[in-house]
Amino acid sequence: MLKTAEHLYLQIADKLEQLIAKDVLKIGDKLPSVRTMSEEQGVSMSTAFQAYYHLEAKGLIESRPKSGYYVIFSPRRMPEMPKVCEAVKKPSEVTVHEMVTQVSQDMRLENITRFASAAPPESMLPAAKISKALIQALRKTPFAGVGYEPVQGNPDLRRQIARNSILWGGAVSEDEIVTTSGCMDALTLCLSAVTQQGDTIAIESPAYYGSLQLAETLGLKVLEIPTHPGTGVDLEYLDKAIPKFKIKACLFVTNFTNPLGACMPDTHKRELVRLLEKYEIPLIEDDIYGDMYFGKERPGVCKTFDTNGLVLLCNSFSKSVAPGYRVGWTIPGRYLEKVLNLKRHHSISSPSLPGAAIACFLENDRYEHHLRGMRKALHTQYMRHLQAIREYFPEDCCVSRPQGGFVLWVELNPKVNTYELYEQAIKHKISFAPGRIFSLQDRYTNCMRISYSNPWSKQMDDGLKTLGRLIRKLS
């Protein structure tokens, strides 16, 4: 075996990882400097640096500017992953959850420790840069944007989205894209285009309550598909369910589902597209969290395997740039004309300036730079939160291991009702999302969604400590 530089750095990294696993190197410990490490191990500075970089990418250590590398994570004694939910007997008629309204309202309370929102806090968003882009757009747009833009959306924006499609493995043209008012509007238009009142659609379970409520307002029935916290929806089950329940369309988050954090491997994505083709049904692919990956590469999308136009890919800039701008988009494949007509009839066109501003922002390549910083921050926050949950929550709890996105899914002892927990937590000015709202069935009552979208702080630490205490009381 050649003792190449590559193997050297991996050997060093492995050693350090073992020390961390055995708690020899504890969370918060400072590691030797890259120079010291290079001298001690008799390797080049570059090899020592590569070892640290590797561990950082694995989320075990972090570099602090002008200070060095610190241990931030230990993989030992980690809680189990949550279980896959059981399949249901029949699709559910959708009902509105007052719980959702309450959780949404509580989120806006002041002085609250927020674990409830699957969106970044404003402080994480590039407000100054996007404002600059807006001023630029104001100058650039004819008549300062007071007139209607084309129904399909700002051409510059569509061009930039097409240009960026290479990031998710696509190669689309601007003519295939329709801009929307955020991702929810994209989902609304796409669902309306492919279904009729009374139809049944398949959604992963647990699922974002917003998608369940959208299905309700469109008069659809929902079949919840068992979903693995690692690999996403159970395709074998889906294959049987489509004919059995006369599924007319699928609505899936393929990367980092909300709340479970599941990311479908590419092989599954390809297999899913094959299933769609077999049954000739469309997939509305919600990729809202796809850009927020922790690994080295962005996960792909089903759309790249779609040669029949059955996939309607939906996304937005709401999780990364500016939710308040409400700029989203869809690539609706063979349903392009239908989606365009619905957009035309429901709202004529999108507001001109927010889209033009996002186009300017993308044009200046600020997006990738901003995303890199955001992904890194989110990864660190994820590990901090996971670490604290491991420390403060009862040992029998299970926790998801998302490789991207904004949220953790925690499964507690079946005795614990997380809505009861929620009501107690709110009294302590702590918010989270109780599991019950992520299903139309009476399930997930012992689960909770914890967002790590806020920067780590003593307040967050105290919040999780208090939650842990409250959970133990209810166990």
Place this chain on the structure above:
Amino acid sequence: MLKTAEHLYLQIADKLEQLIAKDVLKIGDKLPSVRTMSEEQGVSMSTAFQAYYHLEAKGLIESRPKSGYYVIFSPRRMPEMPKVCEAVKKPSEVTVHEMVTQVSQDMRLENITRFASAAPPESMLPAAKISKALIQALRKTPFAGVGYEPVQGNPDLRRQIARNSILWGGAVSEDEIVTTSGCMDALTLCLSAVTQQGDTIAIESPAYYGSLQLAETLGLKVLEIPTHPGTGVDLEYLDKAIPKFKIKACLFVTNFTNPLGACMPDTHKRELVRLLEKYEIPLIEDDIYGDMYFGKERPGVCKTFDTNGLVLLCNSFSKSVAPGYRVGWTIPGRYLEKVLNLKRHHSISSPSLPGAAIACFLENDRYEHHLRGMRKALHTQYMRHLQAIREYFPEDCCVSRPQGGFVLWVELNPKVNTYELYEQAIKHKISFAPGRIFSLQDRYTNCMRISYSNPWSKQMDDGLKTLGRLIRKLS
């Protein structure tokens, strides 16, 4: 009889009106200056000025800055008003009109003489002032508007809309208002809130094709209600039709219908609300043209007579300030919660900055000032167009007399097919809206909608002359 100043000015105005009617004073003639008039008639300057002002308000003369008063209109030999359409046997299943798509696309062609759009040209809109308001909003909104605003809409904007409600006779609070993405989105949300797929709704006839298409996308059936070009929908017919056709909701433009220009008198509005109460059905009141009146006072709305929350008033700033901003609103009465939920589920919230900008614009009282100028310009344009139609079109054509809005409705000899005319006109680079698109029935094929939203010019004059010539050939 007292010879008061008031009577004096009316006497003078009457005399002038007679001279205009007898073609002694011809279109384009300059009137004596106010000073000359005051000396000649032995009245005060103020009385002479009042006489001119009165004639100007009646649309017979216009003042040109630094030049004086000119005759712009003569009431003699005016064409008849269009006839009321006949009632239909049953509600129509809605079908999409390819014609609409064609007309919409042709509207965007370059170098075209535009009589097709029921919206103001960009040059008529306050682009600079609204841009200034946007910059103001950018500074004022927390985090420069990158975050979500409340589902119900920007509070400042709702406050300003509430404050302005006095203009249409309302006295609403900001809590009753929901902001939307233009008026079409308001209509979409309201129709979705009060109907289910398969329901039948009542719409005036002829009706805006956008409303007919919206009904289609929502799976609704439409009963077209005979509508008088002066006074609006036939309430006697409606009273019988509601129980007979199981009407679930009405969707009416109450002021200056598009395309007919009908304005429902206040007595009719009150009567309509009484009908709604009798049958317990809602009215979606589209007041998009209400601010564009030519008379002394803004016409009222049904909403002011509504004590049971059955009226869902919809409007926007798209016809007056900035269609590209997509800022509209609704006051949905007893359906507030339903509309809010639909908005939440379909798009979470409105874009923050366009609404904040409109709020700043309204706050600075720029709106009323801008509206005054726009109304005056529209009135002049209306008369110019009407005049030219009278001159160039065959004598047997009937023309509506809108007291506001952007469009004229012309009924030609039944032999003329206006879609055929349209195809010929487009070859001459002239666009208008053929009558057929304003109904789901096979009617209005000899009608056309002529927009006077563009400033009068030789191009417009030539356009109408050419249209007249083409019509004569087809007659």
